[in-house]
Amino acid sequence: MFDKFLKHISEYILLTEEEITFAKNHFPIKSYTKNEVFFHEGNIAKRIYFVIEGCVRLFYSVDGDEKTAYFYTEGKFFCANESLAKNTPARENFQALENTTVMLFPKTPDEALFKKFPNFEVLERLALVDELITSNRIIESFVSKSPEERYIELIKTNKALFQRVHQQYIASYLGISPQSLSRIRKRLSQSSN
Amino acid sequence: MFDKFLKHISEYILLTEEEITFAKNHFPIKSYTKNEVFFHEGNIAKRIYFVIEGCVRLFYSVDGDEKTAYFYTEGKFFCANESLAKNTPARENFQALENTTVMLFPKTPDEALFKKFPNFEVLERLALVDELITSNRIIESFVSKSPEERYIELIKTNKALFQRVHQQYIASYLGISPQSLSRIRKRLSQSSN
DNA sequence: AATGGTTATTAACTTAAGTTAATAGAAGTG
DNA sequence: CACTTCTATTAACTTAAGTTAATAACCATT
Numbered sequence: 164m165f166d167k168f169l170k171h172i173s174e175y176i177l178l179t180e181e182e183i184t185f186a187k188n189h190f191p192i193k194s195y196t197k198n199e200v201f202f203h204e205g206n207i208a209k210r211i212y213f214v215i216e217g218c219v220r221l222f223y224s225v226d227g228d229e230k231t232a233y234f235y236t237e238g239k240f241f242c243a244n245e246s247l248a249k250n251t252p253a254r255e256n257f258q259a260l261e262n263t264t265v266m267l268f269p270k271t272p273d274e275a276l277f278k279k280f281p282n283f284e285v286l287e288r289l290a291l292v293d294e295l296i297t298s299n300r301i302i303e304s305f306v307s308k309s310p311e312e313r314y315i316e317l318i319k320t321n322k323a324l325f326q327r328v329h330q331q332y333i334a335s336y337l338g339i340s341p342q343s344l345s346r347i348r349k350r351l352s353q354s355s356n
Numbered sequence: 357m358f359d360k361f362l363k364h365i366s367e368y369i370l371l372t373e374e375e376i377t378f379a380k381n382h383f384p385i386k387s388y389t390k391n392e393v394f395f396h397e398g399n400i401a402k403r404i405y406f407v408i409e410g411c412v413r414l415f416y417s418v419d420g421d422e423k424t425a426y427f428y429t430e431g432k433f434f435c436a437n438e439s440l441a442k443n444t445p446a447r448e449n450f451q452a453l454e455n456t457t458v459m460l461f462p463k464t465p466d467e468a469l470f471k472k473f474p475n476f477e478v479l480e481r482l483a484l485v486d487e488l489i490t491s492n493r494i495i496e497s498f499v500s501k502s503p504e505e506r507y508i509e510l511i512k513t514n515k516a517l518f519q520r521v522h523q524q525y526i527a528s529y530l531g532i533s534p535q536s537l538s539r540i541r542k543r544l545s546q547s548s549n
Numbered sequence: 550a551a552t553g554g555t556t557a558t559t560a561a562c563t564t565a566a567g568t569t570a571a572t573a574g575a576a577g578t579g
Numbered sequence: 580c581a582c583t584t585c586t587a588t589t590a591a592c593t594t595a596a597g598t599t600a601a602t603a604a605c606c607a608t609t
Binding site (some may be wrong): 502503535543 | 561
């Protein structure tokens with residue numbers, strides 16, 4: 164499993180032998196079972212997660228409803244950012260949608276660690292920027308596209324997601340009800356025939 | 357104007373005398389006139405902006421329409437993040453909605469600068485995290501609230517914005533048409549009387 | 550293979566947003 | 580101050596999403 168981690172992390176940065184050894188000895192690997200909600204709102208985030216294998220859903224609870232904000236798959240970092248930064252209770256919930264294995268990175272900024280292994284600081288910054296870019300794209304999509312257009316965009320950019328994730332979650336991620344997504348799909352399948 | 361910068365920046369971090377002097381000598385201050393679009397899509401971002409005074413609108417051009425994604429006011433950092441990180445043409449446009457003064461921070465990560473003045477690195481990370489938290493809140497709002505609820509939320513969290521920004525831009529920021537925002541306002545004013 | 554439980558689809562109806570256009574109101578300019 | 584221009588509101592109509600409920604399709608378990 165650690166080898167898979169190395170493979171994914173090489174997409175971000177080339178770690179030194181020392182850094183790899185340190186990660187192996189100090190960054191825990193954890194596994195969650197399908198559908199397990201392993202981080203609950205109200206808790207204070209202490210760690211940054213990295214998906215080695217599987218798929219994680221970020222959702223908010225609103226009036227007993229779950230509203231999906233994002234999906235994280237292999238090679239992605241995630242955490243309850245605001246909670247981590249401000250030491251406040253998180254509003255986020257994280258759920259494994261498949262049997263999922265993650266690596267836990269230390270809470271940042273960890274200046275002592277960064278001084279010893281500067282690549283971890285670079286890595287963390289890359290992860291932050293990556294997440295920010297993704298978030299900005301989602302916002303762009305919400306302000307500039309209709310639900311139908313967002314659905315079409317998602318198929319284009321991440322068709323694989325539909326093979327892994329329930330449609331109700333995708334509907335929520337698009338900001339609409341499952342019924343509306345069903346209608347959109349019907350509309351599109353009819354207009355293309 | 358530099359004093360105003362120091363006042364705002366103190367909300368983030370305490371800079372050393374050396375860092376303050378360096379900023380004064382190396383980080384340019386620029387002013388834009390009301391309505392000026394000072395950064396256009398298609399350009400490649402080279403700088404991080406910091407608002408010293410005024411208000412900046414981030415918008416995307418879609419089929420000749422302008423879609424507002426965010427407003428930046430005093431004390432906020434902004435830039436075309438993806439363009440800056442990947443050296444690709446930006447999709448963002450930035451427009452001063454008032455006469456606006458900004459400070460230009462160097463493109464990051466600037467490892468040489470960070471080594472000499474570590475606080476700039478910390479500052480940049482704080483700015484990134486701040487922007488990410490804001491983005492995540494906006495996404496939470498889009499997936500979990502109706503336009504009307506987003507409008508009510510915005511009044512609660514940032515009423516001052518309504519004194520500074522045209523309603524059409526706020527409508528776009530909420531993901532709806534100006535006419536819809538007008539209707540929402542009417543609905544709410546009637547139901548509260 | 551049969552069962553029970555979950556997920557997706559469909560339908561009928563309600564509500565609200567999009568669109569086009571006209572009007573009223575506010576702000577900026579000479 | 581008058582004029583022009585831009586912005587916000589209103590109206591009428593269209594389109595699509597929300598909602599509730601029923602049904603169909605799919606999965607998991609035994």
